[in-house]
Amino acid sequence: MTALEATGLGKRYRDTWALREVFLSVPRGRVVALVGPNGAGKTTLMRLAVGLHRPTTGHLRVFGAEPYGEALAQVAYVAQDKPLYDEFTVNEMLNVGRHLNPRFDLAGARDRLADLNIPGRARVHQLSGGQRAQLAITLAVAKRVDLIVLDEPLASLDPLARHEVMRGLMMAVAETGLTVLLSSHVVAELDEVCDHLVLLSRGRVQVAGDIEDILRAHRMLTGPAGMM
Ligand code: ATP
16 A cells, blocks of 8 residues: 555645645655755645645545544654744653653653653753754654654754754664655755655656656766766
8 A cells, every 4th residue: 555645636725826736656664755945835745644734636645545534643743843842851742742642652752762862851942953853753753653744854954963863764664664754955865764755846746756766867867977
């Protein structure tokens, strides 16, 4: 079964078509990068995937079901302004997660944060940008969902923090078989962690497929071999 299947998907806000005629098929267990310039429609596609918007045209199925009601129990969304409380400690954030969700994997989340050297007694506002991203991702993974949707998890991070966040994501995917959909403005470095790439521009899919194949084709066109 595919993780995400879009058929003729479109979304209009008043007079703006944010997405148009999108056809997509994303296999499960992959890390999928959604890239494109500002206004390309990345956030809109992610919000459709987590049931925050409804399509204007077409369908988006997540693990075979429209993402409403019970199907949403399989999905976690981390918005760009991460849903963390600055005055809470890391442990308190984990307790909130458990309080809100009986399936929350408290022990697993504690282990992950220990591996990442994020102290449970630290307050959220004391964490670096990379640690905040790691905490938000850990909270999402602990929900034991099948799909995690991350809006710009690497934004405003330095290269070391980006590398650490991507390493953390790879560990989570290897441990749980999750599917991850993340958005990014930059393609560089994504091939470290992503296996599937979807390039959006002005609401349309320009390219989608295996990231290695796409980058190889891009290098052939732009590198020395392509210039011969
Ligand atoms: P960014 O990288 O800047 O976050 P994006 O690729 O995520 O951009 P979207 O936020 O999905 O793009 O926006 C796609 C288009 O839809 C843009 O033209 C945007 O102005 C418009 N849009 C997005 N949300 C709304 C809204 N709630 N009401 C009206 N127009 C919107």
